[in-house]
Amino acid sequence: MKSYAEIAVQESKEKVPIGTLLVADELILPQDLDFALDHQKHSMQLLGEILIRIGALQHTDLDRILKLQSSSASH
Numbered sequence: 001m002k003s004y005a006e007i008a009v010q011e012s013k014e015k016v017p018i019g020t021l022l023v024a025d026e027l028i029l030p031q032d033l034d035f036a037l038d039h040q041k042h043s044m045q046l047l048g049e050i051l052i053r054i055g056a057l058q059h060t061d062l063d064r065i066l067k068l069q070s071s072s073a074s075h
Contacts, residue, residue: 009068018047021065022057032056 004024008016019033028051036050043050048066051057 005065005068009071016069018065018069021069027061027065028056
């Protein structure tokens, strides 16, 4: 069975934002994404790095979603 993130990538004609994929697969909470996006405005950190640092995301999950996201760019 495909995950929501996989479906989103397949149906999109553009690169799907990493935060959208993480929330779609319920790997992070929407409020974690909001916090990380706000923090990102004031730092030079990548979104995934912030989410891992605050304990909202596991590195293995980030790697999997990044691979999925990069496959959307090749469609």
